[in-house]
Amino acid sequence: MTVTTDLRMRPAPRLPRLRGVNLTGLLLPALLLALWQTATSLEWVPPVFLPSPAATAEASWTMLTRQNLHLDFLASISIVAQAFVYGSVAAVALGVAAGLSKRVEQFFGPTFDTIRHIPGIAWLPLIVLWLGIGAPAKVVVIAKSVFFPVFLNTLEGIRNAEKRHIELAEVLTLTRWQLIRRVLVPSAIPSIMVSLRYSAGLAWALVVVAEGLSGLEGIGFLIFRAQGLLLTDQLVVCMVIIGAVGFAIDRGMYLLQRHILRWKQGFEG
C-alpha cells in the first residue's frame, strides 16, 4: 500500500535474512536435527527404535517409489479438505443465522451443546457402523469437529458487531440483507478467520487419529501399521510428513487470514 509508510520499528539486526525469510525460526529445527543425528550415530538409542536421519530419508524414498506413499497422502488430504469445507460452510451459515436470531440460537443451542461435548472420535465407531470404514465416515466425524469452533466464533462475531456501525446502516437505510452483508458478516470475519485457522489444524490432526482407528489407507493408517511391523523408519517418515503438512496448513491459513483482514490494523509484535 502506498498510502502510509511502514511505521513499525526496524528490528534489531539479528540473523541474516534469506530472500525475505527470517532464519531465526530455522535455528531450533537445525539443532534438533543435529541432536537426532548425534543420538543415532553414537547409538544412544538402538536403530530399531530410532532410525538415523539418512535411514529415514531413504525410507521415504522407498515408500514413495514402491509403496505409493503419495496415494495415502492424497487420501488423507482429501478427507481433510472435504471435512473442512463441509464443516466450515455449514458452520458459517448456521452461525450467521443463529447470530442474527435469538430464536434460531435457542432452537439449536441445547442440541449443539450436547453434541459438541461428545468428541468427534467418540462418534467414529457408530458412524463407521453406518457408513463403513471408508472416507465418508471420517469426513463426517472431522466435519463435526471443524463445525463447532467455527459455528461458535461466527455467532460470537456477529453478536460483537458495533452499535455505531449498525446505526450507520440505519441512517443509510440499508435493508436487512444489506446490513448482514455489509456490516454484520464483515464484523464477524476476524473471529471467523481465527476459528478457521484453528479448525484446519485440528482437522489434519484428527484425520491421523481417525485413519489409525479404522480404514486401510492414509497417513494415519501407515503410521500405526509401521508401529505394528516395527518399521520405525517408516513411522518417523509419517511423523515428519504430519508435522510438515500441519505446519504448511497453518501457514497457509495465516497468510489467508492476513490477506482477508488486510483492512485491519493490529499489533504486530
Next chain:
Amino acid sequence: MSNRGTLDIRNVAKTYEVEGRQVNALSGVNLHVAPGEFISIVGPSGCGKSTLLRLIIGLDTGYQGDILLDGHRITGTSLDRGIVFQDHRLLPWLTLEQNVALALENSRLSGAERKSTVTDHIELVGLSGFESAWPHQLSGGMAQRAAIARGLVGRPGILLLDEPLGALDALTRLRLQEELVRIWKAEGVTMILVTHDVDEAIYLSDRVVVMNSTPGRIVDEIAVDLPRPRDRAGAEFSAIKRRVLSLMGEYAEAA
C-alpha cells in the same frame, strides 16, 4: 432536489438513564427550521447537541415532545436526511471509495452515475488518490473528510453535521467551509451544523443556536443577517461573536 421540508422541533425532552440516575440530555427544546436554512448549534460539551441530531435523523424515537417534518412526526431514518457523525464512522473493512458509495446503495442512480458522483465527492473533499485506502490508513482529518463526502454524496435535503471540521487544519477547514456554503447555495440543502468554533458558526449560518447543559437546553438563537461572503474581521461580525460568546458565558474570559 430531494425533499427538504420544514423541520419543527416542539418541546422536546430526552432523558438517559446512567447507573440508575436520570440524565436530562435535552429539556424543553423548541426549534423551527425553514427549508434551505443554514443553522449552527454551539454549546459546551455534553449539552445534548449530538443527542438532538440523533433525534432529528431518526435513530432514536424514545423522547418526549414532537419532531415534525412537514407536520409529520419523524419515525425513522430516511435518505432525505443525511448525517456526518462526530466520530467518522467509516466501516473499517471498506475502502474509502466503498465507504462513500455505501450511501448510494439504495439510491436510484445508475451504476455509472454512482461511480462518477462518488469520484466527484472524493475530489471535493480533497481525497483523490486515496480511493482504495483503508480507513486505518487515513489521518483523523482525512477520515472526517471522507465522512463528509459520504454525507453529501446522496444529496439529502436535510444535512446534519456533527463537528465535521473539528479535526482539520486551519486551511483545510476554511476551504471546506467555503465548500459547505457553495453546496448549500447550489443545492438549497437545509444544513444543521454543530460546531465548537463560534467564528465558523457565524460565518456559515443564517442563525446560531446557543445551547447550555444540565439540563441540555436552547439558551437563545441569534440571527446572522450579514451578506455573504462574510467578513470575519468586520465590526458586525465581531458584535455577533461577542453576543454569542456572552451567551455561552465565555465572554468574560475571552475579553
